[in-house]
Amino acid sequence: MVWKQGNKWQVKWHENKIQKFQSFYNEQEAIKFENEKRALNKLQRKRERESKTKEQRRAEGLLKYGGTNECESEAIRQLVKLLENNWNVLIIRDGAHNDIALQKKDSQDTDLYYGIQIKSCSKQTATGHTKTPVAQFCHVNHYPNSLIICICLKPLKIWFFHGKNLLNNNPKLWESKKTYFKEALCYDKEEGINKLQEFLTTYLKNYEEHKLDYYNLQLNTSQFLEDYANRLYKEHKNLPMVSERRGLNEIENSCVDCLDPDGSRIQEKVCCVESTTTGFTLNLAKSSGRNLESKLTKGPYNENDFDILRVYLFCKVDELGKVSFKREKYCIKYNGKNYEKAIEDIKSYKLFGYWNIPMNQLITEGYVSTKNQKGKTALKVFLPEQVANSIHHSLPKKIQKKSTIWTRDYFQQVL
């Protein structure tokens, strides 16, 4: 954007991270100059990307951004340290709307909790010409029913906000000298400020308490589906019907969905039914950075990502006891359109069975990346012949050379 100063048009742009100015008598010339500078910057960024190999870009990306979930984890651990004398703190299931559940230790109703949203920031930053480093917190404006606790790790500072008050805020919060921000400060290690107990008591008066599962099940349909499959599996194994939750020291969104009693690290998937094949299809990929056009990419798993791939197969059973694998496909966000209806439908599914495929088998078949091979990003699983026959599910008419028919050996029937 060019602007007029006196009788001249000013242009401002960044060149190698340094802000520069130039003035023109003619507005059109100024605009033209600005556009050229912007195009040049764009081109420079593109060249920068292209000058590196895919692996280099990935390594740099991981170094720069890979610890984002660890930042939140550490923030929660810091908060727990400050609160553990008077409060019980539980981690809510991965992917749910809220992050932690809080309960006063002397509380009468021992199964009720407050749902809290944590926003974290590893350090204060000063970019460009900004002199004072400040903390910044993102995506703060969509938590109408939660207390939002903003935690900066270095230096350790904590602010409280009512999610409702931030609904009309822009998505980001910057530490500033504004009154509302100063008043929100409740902990500052360097300054020796600690009003946590007092703040919690006052702020939490505005919120309702719920049981833990209320928070664990605030999920998108896709995550609800996986959670539900996991619960049906637990029921089958006579384990308690609860959501899988990570521990305080685990990082959110890892490739491991749960641990078996023997310590095996499990990656859980729900497989899909397709009319074009007698097998069941699933995606065997994790995010793997961006391509040259900066678009998200997905890639195969690596050999150390998990120990066992567990693939769940849902079915529906009608009044006559007939098994059908056909079901609705849902991809609805939490509380999106027709969400409740979809959840009700999902709750009518039964667990027909599951495949337990060990990592070494996936490596042998070339489905996971190792030093010596690039894995694959999709897999089809097949029912054993006698199982398929028993419920009149079609068998593959022709078995191709590269068919994953070997998956039959790993199927366990539940129903």
Add this chain to the structure above:
DNA sequence: CTCGGAAGCCGGTTTACGTT
């Protein structure tokens, strides 16, 4: 006809950088 793999959508997260 079958299969593999990519593309596309949903969700979550934080940080860097350019603009106002």
Add this chain to the structure above:
DNA sequence: AACGTAAACCGGCTTCCGAG
């Protein structure tokens, strides 16, 4: 100094489409 956005990371499930 404050703000807005692009870009990077992570997870999930479903559908499409070309190759064999």
